[in-house]
Amino acid sequence: MTGIRLALSCAVLALGAAALPGAVAAAPAPVPAPPQVNARAWVLVDHFSGRILAQQHADDREPPASLTKLMTAYVVFQALTDGRLKLTDQVTISKHAWKAEGSRTFLQVGTQVPVDILIKGMIVQSGNDATIALAEKLGGTEEAFAQMMNEYARRLGMQGSHFVNSDGLPAPDHYSTPRDMATLASALIRQFPQYYGLFSLREFTWDNIPQGNRNTLLGKDPSVDGLKTGHTDAAGFCLVSSANRDGMRLVSVVMGAPSERAREEASAALLNYGYTFFESIRVKTAGSTVLKPRVYQSAAQYAAVGVPADVYALVPRGQGGSVETVARLDHEPLIAPLAAGEKVGSLNVTDGAGTVLTSAPLVALAAVPQGGLWTRMVDGIALWLRKK
Numbered sequence: 001m002t003g004i005r006l007a008l009s010c011a012v013l014a015l016g017a018a019a020l021p022g023a024v025a026a027a028p029a030p031v032p033a034p035p036q037v038n039a040r041a042w043v044l045v046d047h048f049s050g051r052i053l054a055q056q057h058a059d060d061r062e063p064p065a066s067l068t069k070l071m072t073a074y075v076v077f078q079a080l081t082d083g084r085l086k087l088t089d090q091v092t093i094s095k096h097a098w099k100a101e102g103s104r105t106f107l108q109v110g111t112q113v114p115v116d117i118l119i120k121g122m123i124v125q126s127g128n129d130a131t132i133a134l135a136e137k138l139g140g141t142e143e144a145f146a147q148m149m150n151e152y153a154r155r156l157g158m159q160g161s162h163f164v165n166s167d168g169l170p171a172p173d174h175y176s177t178p179r180d181m182a183t184l185a186s187a188l189i190r191q192f193p194q195y196y197g198l199f200s201l202r203e204f205t206w207d208n209i210p211q212g213n214r215n216t217l218l219g220k221d222p223s224v225d226g227l228k229t230g231h232t233d234a235a236g237f238c239l240v241s242s243a244n245r246d247g248m249r250l251v252s253v254v255m256g257a258p259s260e261r262a263r264e265e266a267s268a269a270l271l272n273y274g275y276t277f278f279e280s281i282r283v284k285t286a287g288s289t290v291l292k293p294r295v296y297q298s299a300a301q302y303a304a305v306g307v308p309a310d311v312y313a314l315v316p317r318g319q320g321g322s323v324e325t326v327a328r329l330d331h332e333p334l335i336a337p338l339a340a341g342e343k344v345g346s347l348n349v350t351d352g353a354g355t356v357l358t359s360a361p362l363v364a365l366a367a368v369p370q371g372g373l374w375t376r377m378v379d380g381i382a383l384w385l386r387k388k
Helices: 004-018 065-082 114-125 128-139 141-157 178-191 191-200 260-277 375-386
Strands: 041-046 051-054 088-092 112-115 204-208 209-210 223-233 236-247 248-257 278-284 290-293 311-316 326-327 343-350 356-364
Touching: 041 178, 041 260, 051 178, 051 260, 065 114, 065 128, 065 141, 065 178, 065 191, 065 223, 065 236, 065 260, 065 278, 088 114, 088 128, 114 128, 114 191, 114 204, 128 311, 141 178, 178 191, 178 236, 178 248, 178 356, 191 223, 223 260, 248 260, 248 278, 260 278, 290 326, 311 343, 311 356
Parallel strands: none
Antiparallel strands: 041 051, 041 248, 088 112, 204 209, 223 236, 236 248, 278 311, 326 343, 343 356
8 A cells, every 4th residue: 555655646746746837848948139230231141041030221222332342253253154254364454443542452554463363452452453453354344344243233133232333432323232232142152162262361462562351350250251341431331241150151241330340240249149049950952852753654653853952941049850841743743754953843941830931942853754655655544534
């Protein structure tokens, strides 16, 4: 009897403990509101998923000052990738480039300077002379080059931007937004990894003149590896920053800060907020198979369907285990032929509450040709029966 009473007592204690008000299941840590930073407009974006973590006036038009040079760099990097420009090409410095106002790379009129040095002068020193020289090399005139800038901006979906020069000196119809600058920064990182390291150069020397990078976060946060500063009286102090911590990359854009220190502190605060309270989860790797649906009138019967690029989701830190995926075909049945890369469905990534975090296309991972005459005839009958 004593043993039975003891067992019953333990059971009652256990039930009572479970019912205590303080004994609740572990819950995720709360995510506080983003910091309010000292600037007119800003945005913080997860590079891989594109999710915005913090923003204020992210779509307001602001004078971008030398952040403009990120758009110039995009055009230059595209020309290098296409083979229309080489790092070793020599560029003759025009009087227009030599007379450029503002920050300079100290180029001399009439001299020839390699493209490699001009790019470093534009990115590291923020030299307006180097920037204009590159614009004239590719566009003939700076005005024509600005048209190229606007076309590439349109292709990137930068709907709130318009450029009239390559260096960012003030002009009435020259503007951008924090959201657009984040879009541009992510495009530079994604499309031109071979040139992205230029944004983390601390200094370079030209004509025996050492020239340092104005992005002070590069020396204070080892995870920060780009991108660009900007300043004019109208624009205030601006900074586009990107950092990579344990494979999670964030992009912050601060526009209209009142001082160099303010733009640095604002950028650091935004980045630290993102890394403290969120984590990036790679849900699927590029080329991985998600489904193997039946494909009628094909020799193989079944085809591998997957994602063409890595799929990431951003979740509050500690909630990575709650991520789920739902794959759907756009229509059924699938019928051969299918081209490699042809979109046939979509993949939704959701959190524990069922909220869609991100979506990705599902594509045929390889070409699916038609089968022979007999296969097509048999499957034709099967398709007819499906409709009955």
